[in-house]
Amino acid sequence: MTIFLKKKISEFLQMSAGMVLLTVGVYFFKIPNGFSTGGVSGIGTLLGTLCPRLSPATWISLINILLLLVGFVVLGRETGVKTVYCSLLFSGLTSLCEWLVPLSAPLTDQPFLELCYAILLTGCGSALAFNVGASSGGTDIVALILKKYSRLNVGKALLCTDFLIAAGAFYVFGIKAGLYSILGLFSKAFLVDGIIENINSCKYFVVITDHAAEVREYIIKEMHHGVTDSAVVGGYTHKERTMLHTVCRRGEAVRLRRRIREIDPHAFIIITTSNEIIGRGFRSV
Secondary structure, eight states: HHHHHHHHHHHHHHHHHHHHHHHHHIIIIIITTOOOHHHHHHHHHHHHSSSSTHHHHHHHHHHHHHHHHHHHHOHHHHHHHHHHHHHHHHHHHHHHHHHHHHOOOSSSHHHHHHHHHHHHHHHHHHHHHHHOOOOSSSSHHHHHHHHHHHSSSHHHHHHHHHHHHHHHHHHOOOOHHHHHHHHHHHHHHHHHHHHHHHHOOOEEEEEEEEEEEHHIIIIIIISSOOOOEEEEEOOOTTOOEEEEEEEEEEEEEEHHHHHHHHOOTTTTEEEEEEEEOSTTTTTOO
């Protein structure tokens, strides 16, 4: 299986999982409680109450279609195609939930508990989509446009685009739901940034060893990562040794650390966390 195909399958799985989480958070927790934390789901929640002739799921579908056209033009074909898939899946799953599990009231009488689940599920779902350059449509497209043409990261861009929508909950659902919505909006914005940063975090290794050739061979041939080496001299021992530099995914770090210790028990290893690596084998932008 080629690297390109693996990447596409990974992106597909991330988008699909993200939309499932988003649907569960929106349908079971946001809509019944009137939490309008922004996004197309927030607009759908508001309009579904103001204009009950159409359900929130229908409003979500209509708004997505309109804004998807903007996404294709401004963000490009690849992002547009991904967003179309996510948008259709999100709308379809929401409609399916309305048919299979119709809800007329919140699941519990604990709105704060349900807000926590709404934030967690929708935040994780949106982050998975954003991480591969997609979105669930609607105002998330506007957030991606802001991210592309400004210095804002995704979470802060969401905050800018969705604040007025969240504030609309004060008028439609009352002060209590409005306050919950504003709290949810700010929490979701920081959660999305945190999840994306956590997904993309890598480990930077600096290894000083007398067995550089073996360590280098393992990194290149077994882990398929690049490595940079340089000759160094110990300030105390005045002994010449080799320093290796490499970067790997967080999940690979334990394996690499263990193998280095097996090759050279006396190796000096420095491991730091990098929030983002741009280059071959990692992120392209």
